[in-house]
Amino acid sequence: MIPLFVCMVRNNWIGDAVQVNFDTWNLFHRWIGRIVALESFAHMGAWTVNKIDQSGWSGVAEAYKISPFLQVGLMAEIALALIAVASASPLRHANYEFFLSLHQILVIFFMVGVYWHLVIDQLPQITYANITIAIWVLDRVMRIFWILRWNIKMKGGKVSCNVAEVIPLKGANAVRVSVELVRPWDFKPGQHAYIYIPRIGWWQSHPFSIAWASTEQEFTESEDATWVEHGTAEDLRRSQIFAAETGEKVDPMVSVREHDAQHLSAPRSGGGNPYEISPHHLSPEGHHHNNRNSTYSSHPASRLHRLSMPPLPVYHRELVTTQAPKTKTTMHFVISKHSGFTKKLYDAAAKANNGNDGEKGEVAPLQVVGMFEGPYGGHHSFDSYGTTIFVAGGVGITHGIGYVKHLLHGYNKGTAATQRIKLVWVVKSVDNIEWVSDWLEEILQMPNVRQVVEVDVYITQPNEAAHTSSWSGRGGVVKLYTGRPDFDIIVEKAVKRQVGAMAVNVCGGGAVSDAVRAAARKYIDVSSIDFSEESFSW
Ligand SMILES: Cc1cc2nc3c(=O)[nH]c(=O)nc-3n(C[C@H](O)[C@H](O)[C@H](O)COP(=O)(O)OP(=O)(O)OC[C@H]3O[C@@H](n4cnc5c(N)ncnc54)[C@H](O)[C@@H]3O)c2cc1C
Known part of the structure; x- marks a missing residue:
């Protein structure tokens, strides 16, 4: 036992x-x-x-x-x-x-x-029974610990719980769920978590892959904060001419005053902390200067954190504070509709938008108490493979897309052996691309994406929208095809261009997984190929 x-x-x-x-x-x-x-x-x-x-x-x-x-x-x-x-x-x-x-x-x-x-x-076998019960109790205690750790806030004697935002996804019978965690957390691709939404099913928890994690740094203007001006009088004059010509509101003083009393936040891009500057970036005197190429503060602090204003042409101000920024992590899940919990969740999100799932314009997120338990899994690392193929069927994209970002980041930083990444995604409709389109865009903005990444989307039930989609005919990294992919040809082509060892990973329905496994198996004698499979059911 x-x-x-x-x-x-x-x-x-x-x-x-x-x-x-x-x-x-x-x-x-x-x-x-x-x-x-x-x-x-x-x-x-x-x-x-x-x-x-x-x-x-x-x-x-x-x-x-x-x-x-x-x-x-x-x-x-x-x-x-x-x-x-x-x-x-x-x-x-x-x-x-x-x-x-x-x-x-x-x-x-x-x-x-x-x-x-x-x-x-x-x-005497009572000892085995005791150990068995202890394993079960320990697991339950750990589950409660994870729930408390990621979801419950205690502030000023008040207890509050995370709120999940649920958005119905266009024409896709799916929702996106985003949960902001109370503590920052480092996402590892391939991980999954259990979601609890008491309003939908109070006793239920369902496993979902963590498709994406976004991190934001949040500043609260504090007593020691100072606004630092960047630019000369000439810069100011040029920015005013720019404003007059373009009609854009670029008057830095106005922008700053509007933000003065507000809670300020800005997204973090790429690795590292863009708001943090080390002491050697400071002027030796630590005084205000009117030169936009330097960063200054009247504080004799050894570490400064700064938040730049939105990009202005030549003249701007920035907030400088010794307060460390607060890191916020938001987990994103894409959940497709089945017949139980997921159906109730989809229906609730669609109902909150009067049945509009994005076809008829903007949708508003449904806000519900939502908790997250985990993270679990994420054992597979593809960092040591030169060539990696991810095959996703439908919502299986939630497993692969995080790896693509991670491996491309590893390529850019020199921390992964990655040279080529191919993502093959089989979807019913072109609308399904909306599930992850903003994350795809984020990957497309990363350096060297063209050298390393290829994304092939196969639409098995194409309609008019397949030709009018913003992704159609765009060329470059993301290519759209109609019909079903021939995995034999995909793997054969990849083997011909293979650099280093190759990993083939599939996350989809049984038929897709079987076809990809069969295609990969053909080359195990002639090439160095490892096959792995992620299943969304047990
Ligand atoms: C590791 C993992 C990651 C997953 N990631 C995603 C994802 O990113 N997006 C997504 O849409 N789906 C994902 N799934 C599948 C998702 O968990 C099920 O679709 C969901 O639980 C179905 O809930 P339901 O009540 O609507 O299901 P039902 O309509 O009642 O059943 C549909 C199927 O889901 C399975 N299922 C139902 N409840 C559970 C449960 N508590 N645990 C495991 N399986 C269950 C059933 O065996 C059945 O085959 C993942 C599953 C696993 C195991």
Whole structure:
């Protein structure tokens, strides 16, 4: 039973150490469960056969009537038999939430039965039962810890909870969920988390890949903040001419005053902290100067943090403060609609927009209490491969897109062996690109994207929109195709241009995964290829 429970827990430190994902542990859990059930039935069967031999069926009935030891043992056996039947794949997938609740209740009956059985006769195996229960309790404690850590704020004696923003996605039967965490957190591609939205299903938590993480640095104007002017009188005159010519509002003094009393924030771009300057950037005197090429402060502080105003042509002011900026991390998920929790979530987001999912203009986010437990997984690293192919089917893009950004960043920084990245995405409709279009745009802005990245989107059910989409005919890194991809050709071409070892990763439905695996297998003798698969169901 100890391995059975180790394979089931979400916080599996052995899994982290050996870098094996939860779906593999889940497979082990099911097979070990079958073995436990068979051994247990054999244990009871052996006793029953002996008893019948000794005193017939009436002796068996009499024994159960008078012996609590046997009664609780029988309770455990019945619970185990029901678990085995209810865990059959068709029943499990027919209504997963019902299966999960029933499974957990039956496991409680099973464990109570086994424990009592051991306690009554003071059997030495009680130690194993204690370890099993401890593993389960520890996992639950860790889950609560993660929920409290990422979602609950305590400020001034007040407790508040994270709010998730849910946006219906255009024509796609999907929503985007964004949860701002109370603490900054470093995202690793391939990770997933469990989402709790009590308004949609108060007892449910569902696993979703963390598709993207955005980080913002937030400044609050504090007492020690100083506005520093950049530019000469000539610069100011030029900026006023620019303003008059373009009609743009660039008067720096006006812009600054408008922002003066506000909470200021600006997105962080790329690696590093653009707001932080080290002491050697300061003028030795640490005084105000009117030269836009330098950064100054009247503070004799050794570390300064600054927030530049929106780009102005030549003359601008910036806020300089010794306060460290606050880092905010927001997790983004793309969730496609099935028939349970995800359907209710989609319907609630669409209802909040009167059924508009973006087809009829801007949508407003539905704000709900939303919590996040995790992160889990993310064991696969592709940093050591020269060539990497990610294949995503539909919402499987949430698994691959984070890796593309991470590997391109690694290429630019020289921290990954990456030379070529190919992302093949199979979608039903061109609208599906909207799921991740802003993140794709962000990748397209990264240095060297043209040398390293190719994104091929295959639209299997093209309509008029496929030709009018802003992505259509754009060329460059992202190419649109209609129809289904031929994975044999894709892998063959990649092998011909392969640099270093090649990784092929697929996250999609069973048919896509099988086709990609078959295509990759053809080249394992002639090339250095590793295949890995991410599954969205267990
Ligand atoms: C590691 C992982 C990452 C995932 N990432 C994404 C993602 O980024 N985007 C996305 O749209 N989907 C993702 N999924 C799938 C998502 O968890 C299910 O689609 C969702 O739980 C279905 O909920 P439902 O109540 O609407 O499902 P139902 O309509 O009741 O069932 C649909 C299917 O989802 C499975 N399922 C239902 N509940 C759970 C659960 N609690 N745990 C595991 N499987 C369940 C069922 O077995 C069934 O096959 C991921 C799944 C896993 C395991």
